[in-house]
Each structure stands twice: as structure tokens, then as C-alpha cells.
Amino acid sequence: MAKALKEKAPVSDAQPAVAIDPTREPIVVVDDLHIIYRVYGSGGGRGNAATALMRVVKRENRPQMKEIHAVRGVSFIAYRGDAIGVVGTNGSGKSTLLKAIAGLLPPAKGGVYTDGQPSLLGVNAALMKDLTGSRNIILGCLAMGLTPEETKEKYDEIVKFADLKPGFIDYPMSTYSSGMGARLRFAIAAARTHDVMLIDEALATGDAKFKRRSKAKIDELRKDAGAVFLVAHNLDVIEETCNRVIWLDEGRIKMDGDPKEVLKAYTDATGK
Amino acid sequence: MNGQSSESLAGFAARHGLKQSAARPPLTTYVQQVWQRRTFIWNFASAKTSSMYTSSRLGQLWQVLTPLLNVGVYYLIFGVMLNTKHGVTHFIPFLVTGVFIFTFTQRSVTAGAKSISGNLSLIRALHFPRASLPFAHVIVELQQLLISMVVLFALLFAFGETPSFHMLLIVPMLLLQMCFNMGLSLVLARVGAFTPDIQQLLPFILRTWLYASGVIFAIPAIAQDRLKNHPWLIELLKANPGSVYVELARTSLIDSYRTKDLPELGWSDNHLWWYAIAWAVIALVGGFWYFHRAEERYGRG
Incomplete structure (x- = not known):
């Protein structure tokens, strides 16, 4: 692991250096972050009990365990009021970076410093899929620390924002389409002012109407002096919503700056 | 651009x-x-309880049927076929109380390991103290137990106990x-989160x-006939929290067991409350402390 880090060190030096802007207040500081995680293969065709036993006896690691060095020395500062788009090809480490900021992946080296606890909205399934939409709203609000009274106040707002088809609010969340689920989850998470909100493709499944409203919500969060990170493959969404774009390539920052410039360079490079 | 090298990023972050x-x-x-999350815990538990049997045709009726069927199976095997009732006057109340009370612990632990x-x-989408989840799952089991308790009291009165x-x-x-259950399921929640194998075991x-x-x-x-020569084993069985809570429920509910069966067997019930209190405190404090030690790591991977 240490050896891998050393080998990559000269390359990570090529990333744009971080300039500290003393006039603005930081909310997320990512300092030379390395993320390495392990994946386990199915063991090919030899995944039977006997081989598993031999492995335990010989004290070997599980078969086909690969170490993936997904983020390689990323540094940047996000300031209050930033909406940062993260772009990059599949497997460039975008989602991994967001998970690390949320504290869900431990850094192998370096660190992530945040003010408050970031909230991560991913594409994965519903919050509590066997419960109805309205239960999800109430429980989600209570879990985030809202009082029962505040939950009652916010309830109608969330329902209105999620804009589900009539009646769906009383169905289990497992029956929702991916777009509906994403809308409801976003609506619930946005009911509380988060300092840092990480959105991983969660808006991609929404329709045009929802995109407009979620953009308004993100602007509102920015005005409350929070920061929003947005991962999306739809570059239009990023261009409309974000004031800054980070382009990740193979776990390194390739460019960090004004959306127009970065997105132009990105589309030129990926040959769109 | 790199003129600010006098201050490291970590230092900059710490300063702010x-x-x-x-x-x-x-x-x-x-x-x-x-x-602060107590309303969340209670609401989460109620929602889980009400959604538990929604896919089955008899629905919530299973909350009553499951414990009854359990008792039926145990009575058939241990009451009729193996006849383990020696020394107990009212065997059915004795058995039903035991099964229901132990099931509470058993199911709490199983649910805790998966919580x-x-x-x-x-966990990944919202931020809240993770210990709310094992607590909520024990409350789910408590709500189940309260339904079982209605069945239990009906049976007790049917078999001649007087209120x-x-x-x-x-x-x-x-x-x-x-x-006690909360403490134990907090421990199992942490173990189950990082070692899923425990659910098989x-x-x-x-x-x-x-x-x-x-x-x-x-x-x-x-103890009277087989364990006479192993007094330490008897002490161990007396201290076993599983047996402590079961026995405490029996001596509270079944009059004949407390006043007739236990004295005849030369057994006292003085120790039960002390053991029950000690186990509850040790498990809850220890379990909470142990669960909290890994708080930042739940949901990783």
C-alpha cells in the first residue's frame, strides 16, 4: 500500500496547487486525500468450502482481493456558498470522493475536514423501502433531529416538493419508480438545512420540472451559506447549477475552476 | 499560485x-x-411493527399466531413426548411464560445483529446517532411481546391462576x-455490522x-438429581441472565410455582431481582459504550 503511494507521488504533484483564499470562509477542506478500498471477487469457479478452509488455515486473504486506489492525492477547498460540480468518466473516482467527504470511506492518507456532518444522497434504493412514503418523511425528519412539531410543519412542504402522483404517498417506497424515490429522498434531506450536501446522480432520474425545482432548492442551500457537491453525467445540469467544477481523472484533479472553462475542456477531451 | 505554502491545508482547516x-x-x-431521537426510535419501531406482516394473508393476526404456534410445538415435544414436566404443578403456564419471555431476548438479539x-x-443518507437503530429494533420486539403478554394472561387465567x-x-x-436486551443487541449490532458471519452463527x-x-x-x-456434585455449575445456571428473567417472570405470574414448586425443590428465588438488576445495568452500560466506540465506522464500505 505504501509502495503504491510512493509510486504515484510524482504524478499527483502535477495536480493544480491549492490556493487559499483568506477572504472566504472554508466549509470543506480536502488535504492530499488518498482512498484505497478492497474488492472481493467471487473466487472464480473455485469458491467452495474446501478452498475457503485452506485459505483460513494458510491465513491468506480472500481470493481476488484487489486494492483499488480510487482517489490519488486530491486537495481542494470548498467555501461557504459554493456549488461544486464534479465531472469525470466512469470510474474516475467521483462517487468515491463524495463518500469520503461524507465520512463513509476512511482515508488511506491525508484527510477531509468539514464543518458539520455532510449528507450524502446517492442513487441507491429508498430510505426504508418497506414503509410508506409518508412514514419515510416523518421518520426521515425525526432521524435528522427535527422535533415532532417541526416535522409536522415540514411535512406538507416535502410532499409538495416531491410532487408524487396522487396516492403514492401511502404506498411502500419499494413500489416507487427510481425517479419518484430520488425525488422523495431529496425532498426529505433538503427539509433540514445541511451545511454540506453531497448529491450523487440523485437528480439525474428526475424530470425537467423536478430539475428546475431542485436547482432552486440548491440555490437556497447555497444562500444559507452551505456548500453543495453535485456529481452528474448530464453536463447541462452542472453548468446551470454550479459556480465551480472539478474534473477528476483517474482519481486526480485534472482541472478545477470556472464551469464554462472546465466543461469545455472536458467535452473536448472526451470527444463529445 | 503556491505562495501560501506557509500554512498547510490541515492547519488552515483547524484555524477555521x-x-x-x-x-x-x-x-x-x-x-x-x-x-433527543426518542420520538424517532418509537415511531420507527411502530412503523416496523405495523408493516411486519403486510405481505401475508392473515396479516397482523400472525403477531398472535406465531407465539401460540411456538408454544404448541414446545408442548408437543417437551410436554407430551419427552415429558420434562417433573416437579412443575402447572406445566403449561410454566412453559408458555418461559417461551414468551425468552423469545423476547432471542428476537431482540437477532434483530439487533441486523439493525x-x-x-x-x-445510515448513508441521513446523519443520526446509529445507536437509535438497535434501540428501535428492541422496541419492535417489545411491542410484539406486549401482544404475546395478552395471550399469556388469557392462558394463565384459563389454567386457573387468579389475578x-x-x-x-x-x-x-x-x-x-x-x-438487558438493548445492551446485548447494541453489542451484536456492532459485531454484525463488521462481521456478517455472526448472523449464520x-x-x-x-x-x-x-x-x-x-x-x-x-x-x-x-439441579436436584443430576448436578448435585457440581455446585459451581448450579451457581452458573442461577446467574445465567436468560434463566434469571424467565424465572423472575414465572415467580411473578404463577402462584403455585413460587409458593409450592420451588420450596419443594429446595430452591430459593431471593437472588433473582439482584441478578436481574445487575445484568440490566451491566449489559446496557457496557453495550452502549462498546457500540459508541465504532460510531464513525458504521455504514462504511
């Missing part, structure tokens, strides 16, 4: 009061956070057992515990 992402709050703050791994999407004030002791007894451990806890036979009766 930023903290390492997902740091663990101190224990006292954490207790407050969990206490983190089964709620990953919730008495002594029966009210079941309330503090259940509260102590609930604290748990049914065997729990079944062994069931047989060692005198749920389907009276331990005093066994």
Missing part, C-alpha cells in the same frame, strides 16, 4: 474550526443525541429485561442458550 469528517462525538454528547447492516441506505397484585411485578421485570448460539436457560424444563429439578 473544521473537524475531521465523521468524527465520533464524546460519550455524553452521544447519550444526549440518542435521547446496522439492514439499514445501510438510511393478584403480585402479578404486577411483571412490569419492572420486563423493563429490566428490556434494558447466532441461531445456534441462541438455541444452546435456550436449552441452558430452563425455558422448557425446571432447572431446580435438574
Whole structure:
């Protein structure tokens, strides 16, 4: 692991250096972050009990365990009021970076410093899929620390924002389409002012109407002096919503700056 | 651009009061956070209880049928076929109380072991003290138990027990057992979150515990003839929390067991409350402390 880090060190030096802007207040500081995680293969065709036993006896690691060095020395500062788009090809480490900021992946080296606890909205399934939409709203609000009274106040707002088809609010969340689920989850998470909100493709499944409203919500969060990170493959969404774009390539920052410039360079490079 | 090299990024972050992402709050703050989530815990449990049997045709009726069927199976095997009732006057109340009370612990532990791994999407999306989840799952089991208790009291009266004030002791007894269960499921929640293998192993451990806890036979009766030469083993069986809560429920509810069966078997019940209180405190405090030590790591991977 240490050896891998050393080998990559000269390359990570090529990333744009971080300039500290003393006039603005930081909310997320990512300092030379390395993320390495392990994946386990199915063991090919030899995944039977006997081989598993031999492995335990010989004290070997599980078969086909690969170490993936997904983020390689990323540094940047996000300031209050930033909406940062993260772009990059599949497997460039975008989602991994967001998970690390949320504290869900431990850094192998370096660190992530945040003010408050970031909230991560991913594409994965519903919050509590066997419960109805309205239960999800109430429980989600209570879990985030809202009082029962505040939950009652916010309830109608969330329902209105999620804009589900009539009646769906009383169905289990497992029956929702991916777009509906994403809308409801976003609506619930946005009911509380988060300092840092990480959105991983969660808006991609929404329709045009929802995109407009979620953009308004993100602007509102920015005005409350929070920061929003947005991962999306739809570059239009990023261009409309974000004031800054980070382009990740193979776990390194390739460019960090004004959306127009970065997105132009990105589309030129990926040959769109 | 790199003119600010005099200050490191970490130093810059520290100067602005930023903290390492997902740091663990101190224990006292954490207790407050969990206490603040009590409405969440209760609502989560109620929602889970009401959605539990929605896919089956008989629906909520299973909440009553499941414990009844359990009793039926145990009565058939241990009451009729193996006849383990020696020394017990009213065997059916004895057996039913034992099965219901032990099931509460058994199911709490099983649910606790899954409480983190089964709620990953919730853990990853929202930030809240993770200990709320094992607590909520024990409350789910408590709500199940209260339904079983209605069945139990119906059976007790049907088998000739008379209502008495002594029966009210079941309330503090259940509260102590609930604290014990919460502590144990906090431990299992942490173990189950990082070592999913425990879920394969748990049914065997729990079944062994069931047989060692005198749920389907009276331990005093066994102790009298078979364990006479092993006094330390008897002390161990007396201290076993599984048996402590089961015996406490029986002495509270079944008059003949407390006043006739136990004295005849030369067994006292003086130790039960002390053991029950000690186990509840040790499990809850220890379990909470142990669970909190990994707070920042739940949901990772």
C-alpha cells in the first residue's frame, strides 16, 4: 500500500496547487486525500468450502482481493456558498470522493475536514423501502433531529416538493419508480438545512420540472451559506447549477475552476 | 499560485474550526443525541411493527399466531413426548411464560445483529446517532411481546391462576429485561455490522442458550438429581441472565410455582431481582459504550 503511494507521488504533484483564499470562509477542506478500498471477487469457479478452509488455515486473504486506489492525492477547498460540480468518466473516482467527504470511506492518507456532518444522497434504493412514503418523511425528519412539531410543519412542504402522483404517498417506497424515490429522498434531506450536501446522480432520474425545482432548492442551500457537491453525467445540469467544477481523472484533479472553462475542456477531451 | 505554502491545508482547516469528517462525538454528547431521537426510535419501531406482516394473508393476526404456534410445538415435544414436566404443578403456564419471555431476548438479539447492516441506505443518507437503530429494533420486539403478554394472561387465567397484585411485578421485570436486551443487541449490532458471519452463527448460539436457560424444563429439578456434585455449575445456571428473567417472570405470574414448586425443590428465588438488576445495568452500560466506540465506522464500505 505504501509502495503504491510512493509510486504515484510524482504524478499527483502535477495536480493544480491549492490556493487559499483568506477572504472566504472554508466549509470543506480536502488535504492530499488518498482512498484505497478492497474488492472481493467471487473466487472464480473455485469458491467452495474446501478452498475457503485452506485459505483460513494458510491465513491468506480472500481470493481476488484487489486494492483499488480510487482517489490519488486530491486537495481542494470548498467555501461557504459554493456549488461544486464534479465531472469525470466512469470510474474516475467521483462517487468515491463524495463518500469520503461524507465520512463513509476512511482515508488511506491525508484527510477531509468539514464543518458539520455532510449528507450524502446517492442513487441507491429508498430510505426504508418497506414503509410508506409518508412514514419515510416523518421518520426521515425525526432521524435528522427535527422535533415532532417541526416535522409536522415540514411535512406538507416535502410532499409538495416531491410532487408524487396522487396516492403514492401511502404506498411502500419499494413500489416507487427510481425517479419518484430520488425525488422523495431529496425532498426529505433538503427539509433540514445541511451545511454540506453531497448529491450523487440523485437528480439525474428526475424530470425537467423536478430539475428546475431542485436547482432552486440548491440555490437556497447555497444562500444559507452551505456548500453543495453535485456529481452528474448530464453536463447541462452542472453548468446551470454550479459556480465551480472539478474534473477528476483517474482519481486526480485534472482541472478545477470556472464551469464554462472546465466543461469545455472536458467535452473536448472526451470527444463529445 | 503556491505562495501560501506557509500554512498547510490541515492547519488552515483547524484555524477555521473544521473537524475531521465523521468524527465520533464524546460519550455524553452521544447519550444526549440518542435521547433527543426518542420520538424517532418509537415511531420507527411502530412503523416496523405495523408493516411486519403486510405481505401475508392473515396479516397482523400472525403477531398472535406465531407465539401460540411456538408454544404448541414446545408442548408437543417437551410436554407430551419427552415429558420434562417433573416437579412443575402447572406445566403449561410454566412453559408458555418461559417461551414468551425468552423469545423476547432471542428476537431482540437477532434483530439487533441486523439493525446496522439492514439499514445501510438510511445510515448513508441521513446523519443520526446509529445507536437509535438497535434501540428501535428492541422496541419492535417489545411491542410484539406486549401482544404475546395478552395471550399469556388469557392462558394463565384459563389454567386457573387468579389475578393478584403480585402479578404486577411483571412490569419492572420486563423493563429490566428490556434494558438487558438493548445492551446485548447494541453489542451484536456492532459485531454484525463488521462481521456478517455472526448472523449464520447466532441461531445456534441462541438455541444452546435456550436449552441452558430452563425455558422448557425446571432447572431446580435438574439441579436436584443430576448436578448435585457440581455446585459451581448450579451457581452458573442461577446467574445465567436468560434463566434469571424467565424465572423472575414465572415467580411473578404463577402462584403455585413460587409458593409450592420451588420450596419443594429446595430452591430459593431471593437472588433473582439482584441478578436481574445487575445484568440490566451491566449489559446496557457496557453495550452502549462498546457500540459508541465504532460510531464513525458504521455504514462504511
